Amino acid sequence: MTEQKAKLEQQLWNIANTLRGKMDADDFRDYILGFIFYKYLSTKMDLYANRILKPDGITFQQVEGHAQEAAFMEAIINAALDKLGYFLLPSELFSELAKRGNSGGKHKFILGDLAKVLTHIEQSTMGTESEDDFGNLFADLDLTSHKLGKSENDKNELIVKVLSHLDEIDFDLENTDSDVLGDAYEYLIGKFASGAGKKAGEFYTPQQVSNVLAQLVTVGKDRLKSVYDPTCGSGSLLLRVAKQVKEVSAFYGQEMNPTTYNLCRMNMIMHDVHYKRFDIKNEDTLERPQHVDQRFEAIVANPPFSAKWSASPLFMSDDRFSNYGKLAPSSKADFAFLQHMVHQLADNGTMAVVLPHGVLFRGGAEGHIRKYLIKDCNYLDAVIGLPANIFYGTSIPTCILVLKKERFHKDNILFIDASQHFEKVKTQNYLREEDIKKLIDTYKNRTAEDKYSHVAQLQEIIDNDYNLNIPRYVDTFEEEEPVDLASVSNALKAIDTDMATTDATIADYCKQLGIDTPF
Incomplete structure (x- = not known):
């Protein structure tokens, strides 16, 4: 095959x-x-x-x-x-x-x-x-x-x-x-994305990242009633989730770009997803949500990083945002997408979203929303740091936030720093099979590992004023080997002796040639 x-x-x-x-x-x-x-x-x-x-x-x-x-x-x-x-x-x-x-x-x-x-x-x-x-x-x-x-x-x-x-x-x-043709179609979409520069992020999430997100939202499940992606692009993320379980009853998505929206519907049909089992809409998710009254068992997304949105005061009466007391800034819609997803998440569901690192520590309205999600809702289950330069069109480091409304581990949040675990191929960084397995196993087992993962009690989060910057919880500092000053001193003395010998040799040559020494 x-x-x-x-x-x-x-x-x-x-x-x-x-x-x-x-x-x-x-x-x-x-x-x-x-x-x-x-x-x-x-x-x-x-x-x-x-x-x-x-x-x-x-x-x-x-x-x-x-x-x-x-x-x-x-x-x-x-x-x-x-x-x-x-x-x-x-x-x-x-x-x-x-x-x-x-x-x-x-x-x-x-x-x-x-x-x-x-x-x-x-x-x-x-x-x-x-x-x-x-x-x-x-x-x-x-x-x-x-x-x-x-x-x-x-x-x-x-x-x-x-x-x-x-x-x-x-x-x-x-x-x-066989789904050979569907996979080949995905392969072509990926090939086009790899050569599309900055615009690639608009329609395609690298398969390695899709794989991680899909595994995160399907832990402990082999069937899903529904999966949703509010910024679905070509649909690769939705389809990747389906590969992790025996059955997905229904696929939902929303995509603003008409061309990419068409590509997503084609991709669904090419993977033999019956038209009655998918509902993809062509609209702006934040401004005009199309599935707002529905709740989904699995939600995955790779929203456009720090996109602009209207942040209209009218949204303060929108059920997606009203409980938080503040809106995400108009210059950065990252938390607006996250709030939208939380609103759509079923009580028994899991969501995993890729966001820029700034959401972990930025203050102002974003800090207020972050605190509400942790303190008042206690929905945040894990924070995962990814390597830089892993997405097409941007080299910035990113993170994955995993949220659940009904958390089993209510007294802690898992932090994973996977930023140094990758393979560099030409100008792009890639998560290898072993990198993905390590990450998923750590999430499943909630294990703490020196310089890789840490299970932070909620009090630690409070003590850090709800700042989620990963180095505050996972110490990746590599201590340098101690310097042997005596050896360094002896080495310097040896260099001085060698230089004196060399100077004497040069002076002798100059004398034989009848010219002045250069020193």
Whole structure:
């Protein structure tokens, strides 16, 4: 399976590079992921329709023009809209379009047909339960863009080439036990993120960090009723949580960027998450929360670090913030995101959020909110320091805060300093498997280890005036070896003796040459 996965990832990345020279990373990401998604939908449609038609002894491609076409098509449409959430005609399948564009060894013009097919996929869901999940999914696939080529023929040539290459790849969707394609899709998203610079943080959390967050919120559980990410990006965090348990009944998320919102929905569907099991919204989470009345068993998030928000006084009457007495500053929304998540957390739930280190010690309104969470709520379960330069687009050190409303260890808070446990690869730092295992084991067992972890009693937190800066609790100071002054003195004397000998040698040479000595 690993070999198959690696092969598919490399094949897809090679095809992506067909577009690389034509446009910037963001654009060719949207095109290649969109085309892969279109092929996925087509293949799923074809496989499902063929299963329905098997008792009738015909294939999906044979329905159009069949004597009973109307009856067959009505049955397939109704079944597909319920099971898959969308519908495609046999003539609209990816393989048919790729074949049409590359027939007779000559590229035929298919841009118009392709645009109609993508629009029809979205329109097929109108008035159905899946409409919100498929609406405008292909909005970022602009087939008229000059980025694809100067002339219509140039654009068509490039698209036909990409579709033809993709058509040759077997997605192996008949193997229901495999998620190779979903993993390959994630791989591509990660590859694009690694080259996207500062903007990468807007849509992707590195898999190593996603892995840590997912394990933290699933400790002691093998099934979850719900998982929620208020800044879900491409959905990688939500999907990572699903890998840690046997079942997640429902996925919820909110994403402000429309392009990233589309990417998240595609990612969900590509991982075979049924449209009835996910609810992703395209809105500003702090200003216009879409799931505010719901509570979730697991919450994970990597919000934009120290983002700005309105901090409008009107929010003082918002249930998410009203109990705290103060709002997070407009220049730093970190605590606003945290408060939002706490509000959405179920009583039996766990949340894990990545934030900049400043939330641990900054004063003012943030210090007030931090104190309220610890003293009045007693929700904070653990503080974990991560290595610097671990996220795309920023080198700042970050931390993970783990919160629970019903804590088993109510009289203490666990501190872990994992900041020195990583591997450096080129310019990026990475958490290795052993680093992640050590971190998770320490959290599970709540163990104290010199220079790595400390279980702080609440009185220690109070004594530190609710400052959570990790070095106050985990002493990482490495004492230098004592200096042997006698040895140093002897070494200096030996150097003086050597220098005197050298000076005498130079003076002798100068005398022999009949020149003045340089000293």
